[in-house]
Amino acid sequence: MTLTEPERGIDLSRFDWVRIRLRVEGEGPQIWRLYLRNYHPAYSRAGDASSHKFNEVIFRPDDYGRVQDVPLKVFTPATWWVQQYKIPLAQQGPDLRHVYAVELASGIGMQPGHYRLVLEQMEFHGRWVQPGSFYRPLLLSWLGYCLLLFLVQHLLMRDRLRKARAARLAAEALSQSLSEKTRRTEEEARYDPLTGALNRLGGNKLLAELGEMPLSFIYIDIDHFKRVNDGHGHPVGDEVLKHMVSEVLRHCDSLCRLVRWGGEEFVLVCLHYEQARAEGLAERLRVALVAYPHWPLALPITASFGVAERRGDPLEQALKRADEALYQAKKRGRNRVEVA
Numbered sequence: 001m002t003l004t005e006p007e008r009g010i011d012l013s014r015f016d017w018v019r020i021r022l023r024v025e026g027e028g029p030q031i032w033r034l035y036l037r038n039y040h041p042a043y044s045r046a047g048d049a050s051s052h053k054f055n056e057v058i059f060r061p062d063d064y065g066r067v068q069d070v071p072l073k074v075f076t077p078a079t080w081w082v083q084q085y086k087i088p089l090a091q092q093g094p095d096l097r098h099v100y101a102v103e104l105a106s107g108i109g110m111q112p113g114h115y116r117l118v119l120e121q122m123e124f125h126g127r128w129v130q131p132g133s134f135y136r137p138l139l140l141s142w143l144g145y146c147l148l149l150f151l152v153q154h155l156l157m158r159d160r161l162r163k164a165r166a167a168r169l170a171a172e173a174l175s176q177s178l179s180e181k182t183r184r185t186e187e188e189a190r191y192d193p194l195t196g197a198l199n200r201l202g203g204n205k206l207l208a209e210l211g212e213m214p215l216s217f218i219y220i221d222i223d224h225f226k227r228v229n230d231g232h233g234h235p236v237g238d239e240v241l242k243h244m245v246s247e248v249l250r251h252c253d254s255l256c257r258l259v260r261w262g263g264e265e266f267v268l269v270c271l272h273y274e275q276a277r278a279e280g281l282a283e284r285l286r287v288a289l290v291a292y293p294h295w296p297l298a299l300p301i302t303a304s305f306g307v308a309e310r311r312g313d314p315l316e317q318a319l320k321r322a323d324e325a326l327y328q329a330k331k332r333g334r335n336r337v338e339v340a
Contacts, residue, residue, distance in 0.1 A: 009098025015126030026115035031107030203259035216278035225264035275309035
């Protein structure tokens with residue numbers, strides 16, 4: 001029974017056994033040969049059908065009944081074929097990789113007579129997919145899936161880290177911006193928006209930071225400032241305040257801090273100034289304000305000054321003495337400097 005052309009062949013090596021269903025007729029014991037003919041260019045010759053390998057098994061139907069399960073591993077090359085074609089030792093083993101035909105022949109020792117053999121069924125059984133052929137692609141598929149999953153997770157993690165870093169940088173930028181705004185707000189809150197001098201809050205913070213530093217206070221009060229506001233209006237009074245602050249700061253060095261203590265009253269904090277030096281500065285300021293040529297409406301603006309040096313006493317006490325000296329300056333006619 002030809003299955004295909006010899007050169008094409010069918011690979012039966014992956015099967016384990018073959019089931020044969022036979023119906024035999026005839027007298028006496030019967031011995032039959034089952035051949036699985038195999039083609040191979042190493043020994044097969046063109047035009048010589050007998051050169052194709054005879055993988056044979058010999059069986060007695062009476063011993064097995066009509067159905068026989070034959071393991072493929074029991075097939076062996078026919079001895080006569082090996083001898084006739086002088087097959088090398090390396091090619092004398094069974095070979096079922098290119099089977100092209102199945103043949104049945106009578107065996108040696110059968111009596112002459114009439115026999116009938118009907119092959120009703122022939123089934124090859126085994127693993128259609130070998131474990132290695134099945135598990136290898138499966139393993140590769142799982143490895144590929146795991147690699148893809150790892151790659152996707154890696155990309156997602158990188159994206160999450162990128163977004164987290166961007167969010168952190170944005171939060172840091174926002175925090176820095178808020179800190180800067182807070183700092184500017186706090187800084188602005190320490191200064192008088194009209195004159196640019198420190199306000200009362202800024203002055204108190206300054207005094208809190210001075211500790212035991214030696215200094216002198218110069219208390220300044222614009223003379224008859226209420227008359228300016230009442231007679232010429234608050235806008236003119238505001239201009240007087242701005243001009244006064246500008247002129248005072250023009251005559252001060254980097255050790256002086258000017259604080260608008262309230263209304264038309266100012267406190268000049270002179271760091272590392274002893275009393276005589278502070279008194280001299282106060283007198284120069286008094287003279288400068290009298291001579292200042294740019295007062296609004298050419299008003300004759302003057303100021304009174306009270307000077308006090310800190311002598312180891314609390315800052316509040318030194319400031320109080322400067323205030324008392326200012327009171328004496330006003331009491332004694334204004335436009336003068338008094339020292340406590």
